[in-house]
Amino acid sequence: MSRVSQPWPPVPVEPAEAHPKAPPAGTELGVHFGECFGCGDEVESGLHLRSRVGEGQTVHSKFTVTAAHQGAPGLAHGGLLACAFDEALGSTVGNLLRRPAVTGKLETDFRRPVPVGSTLYIATRLDGIAGRKIYVSADGHLDAEDGPIAVSARALFVVVGFEHFSNHGDPQALEKLAAAHEKAKRAREQREWEINP
Numbered sequence: 001m002s003r004v005s006q007p008w009p010p011v012p013v014e015p016a017e018a019h020p021k022a023p024p025a026g027t028e029l030g031v032h033f034g035e036c037f038g039c040g041d042e043v044e045s046g047l048h049l050r051s052r053v054g055e056g057q058t059v060h061s062k063f064t065v066t067a068a069h070q071g072a073p074g075l076a077h078g079g080l081l082a083c084a085f086d087e088a089l090g091s092t093v094g095n096l097l098r099r100p101a102v103t104g105k106l107e108t109d110f111r112r113p114v115p116v117g118s119t120l121y122i123a124t125r126l127d128g129i130a131g132r133k134i135y136v137s138a139d140g141h142l143d144a145e146d147g148p149i150a151v152s153a154r155a156l157f158v159v160v161g162f163e164h165f166s167n168h169g170d171p172q173a174l175e176k177l178a179a180a181h182e183k184a185k186r187a188r189e190q191r192e193w194e195i196n197p
């Protein structure tokens with residue numbers, strides 16, 4: 001069976017320039033929300049995906065498949081792999097563009113099985129912007145940054161206002177998130193002060 005790819009991005013786009021305050025290449029990106037299934041450290045069976053900013057408009061993420069992520073015996077569930085890409089792509093959009101955006105469409109190509117115990121290295125790039133629409137894609141390499149591609153994904157993220165989260169989300173969880181961000185900001189300012197008072 002041949003894989004027929006539609007043109008990508010599907011509409012004319014402007015280049016996606018990183019926000020002036022985007023973290024520079026080499027930055028390890030933290031957990032954006034402790035209860036996030038994709039990256040949160042409070043979710044025992046979650047993916048615990050970790051990400052680092054790369055050169056250009058790229059982010060490099062990785063996660064290790066555990067028994068909690070199985071579909072067929074000994075193999076990762078495709079839906080969980082899609083979740084890992086949603087997280088990696090969303091983290092790239094959020095951190096590099098610093099605009100609130102949600103996944104509108106997520107397309108995955110599963111090329112090879114991903115066994116329990118293997119680590120998926122996900123390389124994500126920003127492909128372009130058209131108004132509120134942000135196009136982003138990624139390849140997931142098996143067991144090494146240059147390993148064989150097991151899964152690829154392409155997504156459309158749509159920029160939303162912060163009211164998207166306050167209107168539809170859990171206000172208590174949002175308060176917890178805001179408090180965690182404030183604590184992280186104070187710790188960062190303290191570190192900067194210690195380096196350069």
Ligand SMILES: CCCCCCCCCC(=O)SCCNC(=O)CCNC(=O)[C@H](O)C(C)(C)COP(=O)(O)OP(=O)(O)OC[C@H]1O[C@@H](n2cnc3c(N)ncnc32)[C@H](O)[C@@H]1OP(=O)(O)O
Nearest residue numbers: 032086087090091094095102103104105131132133158160
């Ligand atoms: C640092 C942060 C790290 C964060 C990492 C977390 C990553 C996880 C990210 C997620 O999983 S987010 C959760 C999953 N997504 C959602 O729950 C979104 C649910 N959908 C919506 O809320 C709305 O449908 C949406 C905000 C996406 C769009 O609704 P709107 O009413 O605001 O906009 P509209 O429907 O007019 O769409 C805006 C444009 O996008 C286009 N569009 C939207 N959905 C589309 C779609 N599915 N396919 C193609 N195009 C689509 C739409 O055609 C239109 O194009 P034009 O501007 O050219 O007219």
